[in-house]
Amino acid sequence: MKVPIEWLNEFVVIDIEPEDLAKRLTMRGLEVEGLEKLAPRFSGVIAGTITRIDAHPNADNLSVCSINTGREELTVVCGASNISVNDRVPLATVGAALGQDFVVGRRKVRGIESFGMLCSEKELGLTDDHSGIFILPDTVTPGSVLADLSIAHDTVLDVSVPPNRGDCLSVFGIAREVASILRQKAKLPNFTLQAYGDGRAEDEIDLAIHDTNACPRYVLKLIKGISLAPSPFWMRRRITRSGMRPINNIVDVTNYVMLELGQPLHAFDFERLTESRIEVKVAQGSSNFRTLDSIDRPLETGDILICDGSGPVAVAGIMGGENSEITGATKNMALESAYFNPFSIRATARRLGIRSEASLRFEKGIDIDNVGYAAERAMYLMHELAGGTVVKGQREIFEKRESRTIYITYSNINGLLGTHISRDAVTRALRSIDLHITKEDENGFIVSVPNFRHDIGETADIIEEISRIHGFEHIPDTSPVSVLKPQKLTRKERFLNLIKEYCLGTGFYEIINFSFFSVKDIENFLIPGDDERSRYVPIMNPISRDWGVMRTMMIPSVLRCMAYNLNRGAKNLRFFEKGKVFFRESAGGISERTMLCFAITGRQKEYSWKERHPDYDFFDIKGTIEGLMERLGVSCQVGATTEPFLDHGRGADIMIDGIKAGWAGAIRDDILQLYEIEQTIYCAELRFDIILEKGNLTLQYKPIPRYPQSTRDFSFYVDDGVPIAILVEKIKGISPLIVSVGIFDMFRKEMRSVSMRVVFQSYEDTLTDERINALQEQIIGELTKIDGISLRA
Amino acid sequence: MDISGLKEKIDSEVSRIGNIEDLKRVKVSILGRKGLFADYIDQLKTLDKDLRRDAGKAINEIKSWADVRLGELEKHFNDIERQKREQASLIDITMPGTTPVFGKKHPITLTLEEIIRIFASLGFAVAEGPDIETEFYNFESLNIPSDHPARDMQDTFYIRPGVVLRTHTSPVQIRTMEAQLPPVKIIAPGSVYRCDNDISHTPMFHQVEGLMVDKNVRFSDLKGILSIFIHDMFGPDTPLRFRPSYFPFTEPSAEVDIGCVICRGQGCRVCKDTGWLEILGSGMVHPQVFRNVGYDQEEITGFAFGMGVERIAMIKFGIDDIRQFYYNDIRFLSQF
Numbered sequence A: 001m002k003v004p005i006e007w008l009n010e011f012v013v014i015d016i017e018p019e020d021l022a023k024r025l026t027m028r029g030l031e032v033e034g035l036e037k038l039a040p041r042f043s044g045v046i047a048g049t050i051t052r053i054d055a056h057p058n059a060d061n062l063s064v065c066s067i068n069t070g071r072e073e074l075t076v077v078c079g080a081s082n083i084s085v086n087d088r089v090p091l092a093t094v095g096a097a098l099g100q101d102f103v104v105g106r107r108k109v110r111g112i113e114s115f116g117m118l119c120s121e122k123e124l125g126l127t128d129d130h131s132g133i134f135i136l137p138d139t140v141t142p143g144s145v146l147a148d149l150s151i152a153h154d155t156v157l158d159v160s161v162p163p164n165r166g167d168c169l170s171v172f173g174i175a176r177e178v179a180s181i182l183r184q185k186a187k188l189p190n191f192t193l194q195a196y197g198d199g200r201a202e203d204e205i206d207l208a209i210h211d212t213n214a215c216p217r218y219v220l221k222l223i224k225g226i227s228l229a230p231s232p233f234w235m236r237r238r239i240t241r242s243g244m245r246p247i248n249n250i251v252d253v254t255n256y257v258m259l260e261l262g263q264p265l266h267a268f269d270f271e272r273l274t275e276s277r278i279e280v281k282v283a284q285g286s287s288n289f290r291t292l293d294s295i296d297r298p299l300e301t302g303d304i305l306i307c308d309g310s311g312p313v314a315v316a317g318i319m320g321g322e323n324s325e326i327t328g329a330t331k332n333m334a335l336e337s338a339y340f341n342p343f344s345i346r347a348t349a350r351r352l353g354i355r356s357e358a359s360l361r362f363e364k365g366i367d368i369d370n371v372g373y374a375a376e377r378a379m380y381l382m383h384e385l386a387g388g389t390v391v392k393g394q395r396e397i398f399e400k401r402e403s404r405t406i407y408i409t410y411s412n413i414n415g416l417l418g419t420h421i422s423r424d425a426v427t428r429a430l431r432s433i434d435l436h437i438t439k440e441d442e443n444g445f446i447v448s449v450p451n452f453r454h455d456i457g458e459t460a461d462i463i464e465e466i467s468r469i470h471g472f473e474h475i476p477d478t479s480p481v482s483v484l485k486p487q488k489l490t491r492k493e494r495f496l497n498l499i500k501e502y503c504l505g506t507g508f509y510e511i512i513n514f515s516f517f518s519v520k521d522i523e524n525f526l527i528p529g530d531d532e533r534s535r536y537v538p539i540m541n542p543i544s545r546d547w548g549v550m551r552t553m554m555i556p557s558v559l560r561c562m563a564y565n566l567n568r569g570a571k572n573l574r575f576f577e578k579g580k581v582f583f584r585e586s587a588g589g590i591s592e593r594t595m596l597c598f599a600i601t602g603r604q605k606e607y608s609w610k611e612r613h614p615d616y617d618f619f620d621i622k623g624t625i626e627g628l629m630e631r632l633g634v635s636c637q638v639g640a641t642t643e644p645f646l647d648h649g650r651g652a653d654i655m656i657d658g659i660k661a662g663w664a665g666a667i668r669d670d671i672l673q674l675y676e677i678e679q680t681i682y683c684a685e686l687r688f689d690i691i692l693e694k695g696n697l698t699l700q701y702k703p704i705p706r707y708p709q710s711t712r713d714f715s716f717y718v719d720d721g722v723p724i725a726i727l728v729e730k731i732k733g734i735s736p737l738i739v740s741v742g743i744f745d746m747f748r749k750e751m752r753s754v755s756m757r758v759v760f761q762s763y764e765d766t767l768t769d770e771r772i773n774a775l776q777e778q779i780i781g782e783l784t785k786i787d788g789i790s791l792r793a
Numbered sequence B: 001m002d003i004s005g006l007k008e009k010i011d012s013e014v015s016r017i018g019n020i021e022d023l024k025r026v027k028v029s030i031l032g033r034k035g036l037f038a039d040y041i042d043q044l045k046t047l048d049k050d051l052r053r054d055a056g057k058a059i060n061e062i063k064s065w066a067d068v069r070l071g072e073l074e075k076h077f078n079d080i081e082r083q084k085r086e087q088a089s090l091i092d093i094t095m096p097g098t099t100p101v102f103g104k105k106h107p108i109t110l111t112l113e114e115i116i117r118i119f120a121s122l123g124f125a126v127a128e129g130p131d132i133e134t135e136f137y138n139f140e141s142l143n144i145p146s147d148h149p150a151r152d153m154q155d156t157f158y159i160r161p162g163v164v165l166r167t168h169t170s171p172v173q174i175r176t177m178e179a180q181l182p183p184v185k186i187i188a189p190g191s192v193y194r195c196d197n198d199i200s201h202t203p204m205f206h207q208v209e210g211l212m213v214d215k216n217v218r219f220s221d222l223k224g225i226l227s228i229f230i231h232d233m234f235g236p237d238t239p240l241r242f243r244p245s246y247f248p249f250t251e252p253s254a255e256v257d258i259g260c261v262i263c264r265g266q267g268c269r270v271c272k273d274t275g276w277l278e279i280l281g282s283g284m285v286h287p288q289v290f291r292n293v294g295y296d297q298e299e300i301t302g303f304a305f306g307m308g309v310e311r312i313a314m315i316k317f318g319i320d321d322i323r324q325f326y327y328n329d330i331r332f333l334s335q336f
Ligand SMILES: [Zn+2]
Pocket: B260, B261, B262, B263, B264, B265, B266, B267, B268, B269, B270, B271, B272, B273, B275, B276
């Protein structure tokens, strides 16, 4: 909320600097987000009196004015029509600067020399009003330098009012807090409402409320014989500085009183109210209603309606109807000041999509005890500004409520805050914000809560008030009294830590993507309808179609990320992501699963002066997974894959204990093209839940063998149809003395030739050549028994 | 037995050694199994006891002397050889080295781990919850009523009525309190979602929620714990302030600000000229939240806090566009 300090000063004496005030409001919980210093954006402007106005001899719409500045008489050509002799006006003399870059010069206007110009409020940067010349109050003496006058200066605080503090949505509401800070008491505006005439409002207008829960208080007052006109400068300036736009004196007064006291008001053309009656009803069923902005609004059951004898004339608290609005012809006016149920207003405002200054205040809850006062205040101002006669009396329905009381003990307060605030200080703090202690005992007291504080309902609310008035900076920093218990890492954390450590050590950059992707991604990856990855969870209100559903697989976002980098000149990438995927389950359930995704492309390094690094291939991604699994104590195997998006020459499923835990391989090039990627990408995606279940991080020492190892090399011709893994497994199975089987060469001439190195090791003794030779024969025998394998001599 | 002239003989042979091959040959001819000394030692056996002792002593002295001479010479030739080899393999040490490959953690992870480390050292355990939450856990149970503006479709992603992408990690508070009795001391890191996408908002971001519930947990404890956190995270001299604020699920509520790291409190664009940066929200758990989970709010109290991980990372690393975290540009990632 924007609060001009000049206005605030009317209710409380601001005897500190605006910066200090802003800081202290902020530390009270009313954060001042901005502090706008209004300084004159002009120079060389002085006040003058118009002594003479003549028509311009050469132009119909110009006049030639004589201006007395107290020292001299100057001739000025002027185009405005709102001026008359004896008006006090701002005169920008020759050399005056207006705004950033306009300097007033001496110039001839249609043959007549003009020694300066008369200014509008807009030209002086005071308001947006450019309809005519700014007429100064008579109290300004001719010759005064305008930049020195108080009207050119102010500071506007931009206060961020917390959503529960509707009572601070007015200058007076802020003044109450400021008064508490400055140890003063905020004073309401002082005025005397003069009502005349024989009639009484009670005789002229009827009022009925059908549901006092929807509207517990409604006040109607009448004023007759008003004339619509622009508001005076002081009111327009305050309204403008508060962020609203001046319209005319009647509308401006309703806005002004709302800004001043927080009470939204509504003005009806009294003559247009059928049967001179107002009924507050709650709508039953749907209908349409044309609001004053000429839009037909759909009304629904539960909306609060203000009706006359023929039907709705306003949607309560939100907007008036076209049928009863004030027009230029309005003479007699009925003013509504009321309290509407905040929940109803909020529901209607939300449904209609109207968030007005009025509905905002009704939604937060206004001061029900202030409804009558605000009506009188508005009547007084309207009479001052628009003339007419205020009709005596009023129509009012007010269903009074019990005021809330709360019992609280001093140990409640100091116990929760960790403080030693004295009883006196507590009482003083509460009294400063109009929370009064009605009853006291040795432990605590009963406090009564004023009706404008909708946020206070229980002891915690009272403690909050005391804490912020006491000042958070005066509450000590303490350590909790409970014993500090060290926290063990969970199994999941230990696994994730190891995985991250592994990825870092193996050159992977971690990436983080959004959890959403597009249905198109599922199509791109050719996921069949019966695959769980096509059971996506859609978002009702996505930001865009690209992020329309929760992702069911990681790889599409990882590919996008690779494409992003490849497009920007990177060629060699190693990415890894840990993230969640989401699936729709039967019966409306949703499951979440943590996944690991790896993607590599290019080669380890673009170049090196020593050697050329080979391009990544399938075995790089496979090795990455194998190394990780070994690190986590998981034994995994590869199997033929059916993943539709993998290049089937270079893809595999990753199996753990016969369960598919993921896949690894090259993504099909036609799919890569959909992501605008032209180079081969090797990826793997793994289910973290399975790894977590099957993994083993137990560390257990095994004695280091005391006897030497022996090695033997073998070469076999192996048919392409025989997987090498079968040879390795076969050899390993021959004897526990065989501790490792490695492949150190593979080439293809007419047949595939594979060379293997087998390591023999005993924990009991040194293996003799005879024993190793026997094992060697056994290996050759067992392997050559297999179809498609023969020994290479 | 005549050993006179032996020393001179050896000396003259040794002085004629010109290279390592000569040395090896001479060494064998003098000290070898069939060398010069072997002869003498054979002859010693023929002498009688007294003479043998004296002659043996003299021979041993000459032998030790010869050992040292030849040893020195060997070292000399080895040094020359090494120098030659080193000269031959001279490299340009200014050529670039071969760095091992290494990866990097995402800055969000770095920041998250740092936050978790600090709170773990203060006795907080990590707790988790689902990303897709019910409105009950995300809103109602946290005292956010159904007509609260935060629940608009403009702010919250809906999966279907009643089910949302969590807008904060606070639901983990509720899930944890429902599952266990006090004392509770947890932090809950995770992804959260809001309908926003601009220079300072991404539709997904990360939060860490904290909750401590026990007998006699005080607002002053909240201040103490969060001060320790901030001074560990941003340095011991970081100015900080607790400022009254409003959250539906805490009361009293406090916003925690740190002195602007850009302008050091002088006021700049980043801190909107206030000299302060909002870093986290916190407060004493609202009694209604305790009632919602069936805790006896007369018996126990607690505090909760929540912070945006990206925001902390942005302040710590000086990042000015939150979307950078999610482009995953290698030129960005490699900086951390
Ligand atoms: Zn700053």
